[in-house]
Amino acid sequence: MDLLDIARILGGLVLLVVGGELLVRGASNLATRLGLSPLVVGLTVVSVATSAPEFAVTVGAVLDGQPELAVGNVVGSNIANILLILGIAALVLPLTVREQLVKIDVPVMVGLSVALLLVALDGVITTVEGLILLVVMVAHTVLTVVVSRRKQRRELRKRRAPASREGEPMGVLPALGLVVAGVALLVLGANLLVAGAVNIAEALGVSGLVVGLTVVAVGTSLPELAASVIAAVRGERDLAVGNVVGSCIANIGLVLGVPAIISSGGLPVPFPAIALDIPLMVAASVALAPVVFTGFTVARWEGGLFVLLYLAYTAFVVLNATRHEALQGFEIVMVIFVLPLVGLTLLVTATFEAGVLAERRRVRQKVADGEPVP
Numbered sequence: 001m002d003l004l005d006i007a008r009i010l011g012g013l014v015l016l017v018v019g020g021e022l023l024v025r026g027a028s029n030l031a032t033r034l035g036l037s038p039l040v041v042g043l044t045v046v047s048v049a050t051s052a053p054e055f056a057v058t059v060g061a062v063l064d065g066q067p068e069l070a071v072g073n074v075v076g077s078n079i080a081n082i083l084l085i086l087g088i089a090a091l092v093l094p095l096t097v098r099e100q101l102v103k104i105d106v107p108v109m110v111g112l113s114v115a116l117l118l119v120a121l122d123g124v125i126t127t128v129e130g131l132i133l134l135v136v137m138v139a140h141t142v143l144t145v146v147v148s149r150r151k152q153r154r155e156l157r158k159r160r161a162p163a164s165r166e167g168e169p170m171g172v173l174p175a176l177g178l179v180v181a182g183v184a185l186l187v188l189g190a191n192l193l194v195a196g197a198v199n200i201a202e203a204l205g206v207s208g209l210v211v212g213l214t215v216v217a218v219g220t221s222l223p224e225l226a227a228s229v230i231a232a233v234r235g236e237r238d239l240a241v242g243n244v245v246g247s248c249i250a251n252i253g254l255v256l257g258v259p260a261i262i263s264s265g266g267l268p269v270p271f272p273a274i275a276l277d278i279p280l281m282v283a284a285s286v287a288l289a290p291v292v293f294t295g296f297t298v299a300r301w302e303g304g305l306f307v308l309l310y311l312a313y314t315a316f317v318v319l320n321a322t323r324h325e326a327l328q329g330f331e332i333v334m335v336i337f338v339l340p341l342v343g344l345t346l347l348v349t350a351t352f353e354a355g356v357l358a359e360r361r362r363v364r365q366k367v368a369d370g371e372p373v374p
Helices: 003-034 038-050 052-063 067-092 099-120 127-159 172-203 208-233 237-262 271-294 300-322 327-368
Strands: none
Touching: 003 038, 003 172, 003 208, 003 237, 038 052, 038 099, 038 127, 038 172, 038 208, 038 237, 052 067, 052 172, 052 237, 067 208, 067 237, 067 271, 067 300, 099 127, 099 237, 099 271, 127 237, 172 208, 208 237, 271 300
C-alpha cells in the first residue's frame, strides 16, 4: 500500500468538506436571490453540479474502452446516494420531505430507474435510448424550475409585504462564485480520493466492475455526501433531500445518457449489472417511496436502516468478487432473514404512518366543518 495513495485519500476528504460547505452556502443564497426553494436548487443546480465527478469518470471510462466501469459507476452511485448518503444525512438530522418531492421527483427517479433496467435488458443502451433518458431528465429540470418560480410568485403576492433587509443574502454573482468554487473543490477532492482508492483496490486484484460499483461509486458520490450532510447540519433539509433525488435523476439521464449518445453502437451493459446491480438500484429507489409518501419525513431509524442495507450490499459485492468462502452463508442470511425483515418493517411502517396521516386529515376536516373534536 503506497503512502502517496493514503495522502491522496486524506487530502481528498479535506477538500470535500471545504467544497461542500462553500457549495451549500452559495446554493442557499442563490435560491433566495432567484426566488427558488432550496429543494428546487438541490434538485437542479446542486444535483447536476455534484454529479460532475460521475460524468467525468463515466465519459472517460467510455472513451478509454471501459464500459463496465462506466455503468458500474452510475449504478453504484445511485445505490450509494439513496442508501448511504440519504441514510447518513437522516442520521445527522431527520429529513423533512416536501409535497413536490412526493408527487413529482421521487416518481420520476423511480420511473427512470425502471426505464434504465428495461433498456439495458438487451445488453446495450442504444443512442436513441440514451437520448430518451437525457430528454426526460432535461424535461424534469425545466418543469421543476417553472413550477417553483410560479409557486414562489404566488406566495409573494399573498404576503403583499416588502421583504426584510435583515439577513439579506449575498448577490447572485458572489453566490455563483461560491457554487463554482465549491464544485471545483468537490471534484478535485473526489478525484484525489478515487485515485488513491482505485490504486489500492487494483493492487488487491479487484475487477473493474467491482471497483466501479464500490470504490469509484462511493468516491464519485462523495460530493453528494458532503453537500447533503453539510446541508443537514446547517438545517437546509430540503437541499439535502433534493440533492440526493436530483443527483440520481441526473446520473441516469445525463451521466449515462450522454455517453450512450456519443458512443458508436451505444453503451454496453455488463450482464452482472443487469442481473443484480440495476435491479438493486430499482429496489433502493422503490424502498425510498413508502418512506417519503407516508410521513413526509426520513427518520433517523430509517436512515440507519438504509446505511445498514448499503453496508450489506457492499459486503456482498466484495465477497462475490473474491469468491470468499463466507459468501454462501451471507446469501442465506440475507435472503431468508434480513431482506424479508426489512420488507416487513417498511410495510408495517408505511401502513401505520398512512393511518396516522388519514386520522390527522379527518381531524382537520372536522375542525374546518366546525364539528367537535374529541
